[in-house]
Amino acid sequence: MSNSETDNPAPATPVSETFFQDRAKQFKALSNPHRLRIFMTLAGCLEPGCVMESDVDHYENCQREFSEQLQLAPSTVSHHFKELRNAGLVHMERQGKRVLVWIDADTVKALRSVLGG
Amino acid sequence: MSNSETDNPAPATPVSETFFQDRAKQFKALSNPHRLRIFMTLAGCLEPGCVMESDVDHYENCQREFSEQLQLAPSTVSHHFKELRNAGLVHMERQGKRVLVWIDADTVKALRSVLGG
DNA sequence: TTCAGAGTTCGACATGTTTCGAACATAGAA
DNA sequence: TTCTATGTTCGAAACATGTCGAACTCTGAA
Numbered sequence: 001m002s003n004s005e006t007d008n009p010a011p012a013t014p015v016s017e018t019f020f021q022d023r024a025k026q027f028k029a030l031s032n033p034h035r036l037r038i039f040m041t042l043a044g045c046l047e048p049g050c051v052m053e054s055d056v057d058h059y060e061n062c063q064r065e066f067s068e069q070l071q072l073a074p075s076t077v078s079h080h081f082k083e084l085r086n087a088g089l090v091h092m093e094r095q096g097k098r099v100l101v102w103i104d105a106d107t108v109k110a111l112r113s114v115l116g117g
Numbered sequence: 118m119s120n121s122e123t124d125n126p127a128p129a130t131p132v133s134e135t136f137f138q139d140r141a142k143q144f145k146a147l148s149n150p151h152r153l154r155i156f157m158t159l160a161g162c163l164e165p166g167c168v169m170e171s172d173v174d175h176y177e178n179c180q181r182e183f184s185e186q187l188q189l190a191p192s193t194v195s196h197h198f199k200e201l202r203n204a205g206l207v208h209m210e211r212q213g214k215r216v217l218v219w220i221d222a223d224t225v226k227a228l229r230s231v232l233g234g
Numbered sequence: 235t236t237c238a239g240a241g242t243t244c245g246a247c248a249t250g251t252t253t254c255g256a257a258c259a260t261a262g263a264a
Numbered sequence: 265t266t267c268t269a270t271g272t273t274c275g276a277a278a279c280a281t282g283t284c285g286a287a288c289t290c291t292g293a294a
């Protein structure tokens with residue numbers, strides 16, 4: 001996935017086809033209520049006064065917890081995480097028995113700029 | 118569609134199911150490259166230095182133009198506009214022969230807040 | 235080495251999305 | 265009224281998505 005336009009809130013015309021494809025794919029990753037809930041939980045945005053700085057707060061072993069909270073099969077949660085990763089919104093890293101997960105701040109920033117932020 | 122949480126960037130826990138459904142539906146409206154292009158064109162965000170104030174700049178008769186630009190059948194463009202309207206992102210109003218179109222700034226703001234804006 | 239815990243991959247099924255063309259509705263102009 | 269331009273609705277086809285259970289991998293503990 002190209003990130004060449006990530007840092008440009010107002011890219012020069014004409015905007016490439018890749019730009020729309022990448023952003024659309026990222027919005028699609030957020031277009032399912034379950035995935036959106038996962039994303040916002042990871043982003044720490046479900047509490048009042050929260051701030052999105054998720055590359056600092058890493059979550060551990062969260063898939064099992066989401067599986068219970070959302071009442072979904074583990075394989076389904078795994079699928080949703082894959083979608084979030086493929087879109088470039090979420091990163092995962094194995095550390096022994098545990099798995100760390102965090103949000104890609106640059107990608108989120110790029111999406112925000114599409115919304116005029 | 119409920120907009121009760123639109124103005125709250127950091128809603129109190131627990132976040133309602135409706136919140137995720139509404140936001141997910143709005144992200145879904147932006148999850149197609151063609152619709153995203155339409156949205157950004159309406160938002161005037163395809164030029165350098167643009168600002169999103171689309172409730173000021175109304176577009177006229179745009180469906181026909183998008184139909185040509187995107188190489189899609191008029192019925193397909195109409196369908197995409199319907200999706201954007203159903204998500205609450207876009208408004209349309211007939212004025213005689215012409216049709217005015219504009220972006221719902223509040224909905225966009227609500228989406229931006231999900232991304233930590 | 236065997237076991238248990240966390241996540242992945244696969245195949246299957248039901249449902250939703252994207253797209254088209256054809257037929258329709260509506261408003262102004264000839 | 266008839267014509268033209270714009271947008272809508274419908275049915276159909278191709279394709280994508282969400283979900284599950286079963287079988288799998290990988291890692292650390294007993």
